[in-house]
Amino acid sequence: SSHALRLWGSGPSVWHKNYPVAQGNRQSPIDIVPHQALHDPSLGPVVLNYDQCTSMNITNNGHSVVVQFDDSDDRSVIQGGPLDNPYRLKQFHFHWGEKGCHGSEHTVAGNSYASELHLVHWNAVKYKTFGEAATAPDGLAVLGIFLETGDDHRWLHVITDALYMVKFKVSTTVNCFNPKCLLPSSLHYWTYLGSLTTPPLHESVIWIVLREPIIVSEKQLGKFRMLLFTGEEEDQRIRMENNFRPPQPLKGRKVRSSI
């Protein structure tokens, strides 16, 4: 929408003009340096209890493709790890580049992955709505999963085969998609306090980034790149790619590892 484009301007380097928190002390993403992460033995495993049928629709919202969930109860939650409460699954979405060598938001020792999946959850124990949680320091928990190119991912097809239906900024139904099928085999993670990576950049996210990437094919990734930022009615056809924010200053934060 032109409103968002005006506020978001020409990208991350100008966001601070409309969103001064962009230069805050807990901004995301960051570069994760494994050897500098603190192994914290008190960090338990992350537990994902996702119900089979809470997915609702897939939407091209003009800056990513988002699968929304019914978050009216605690059927699909993440808990454990660094979290004091269960956090309700609200949506998941992706960030990607125009080529395989860039696209993830977090980097690991300076290395980018081709894409990054974000599973967004909110603290429905302490806050009444997602909107309220999104402005609270412990309001959101986002599980980040890196995507690396290689063989076909058999379950990601459910999403990538639906993308042609949301080429423009529209929405279509997706029923009974359980994102548990998008997890890697190991749930070892890094965790730190950060923010949303797109405006309004609220500093409300407990980040849990999995160390092990999932493998998807170049063909599957290519289907993300044919999405458009623009709507069908607009004459320009701007391909949706490079929708990732670069790493932000750590500002003294500690990254802990479960590993």
Ligand SMILES: NS(=O)(=O)c1cc(F)ccc1F
């Ligand atoms: N990329 S993100 O997971 O930090 C994110 C999640 C939201 F729900 C809204 C905005 C965001 F930027």
Ligand SMILES: [Zn+2]
């Ligand atoms: Zn994201």
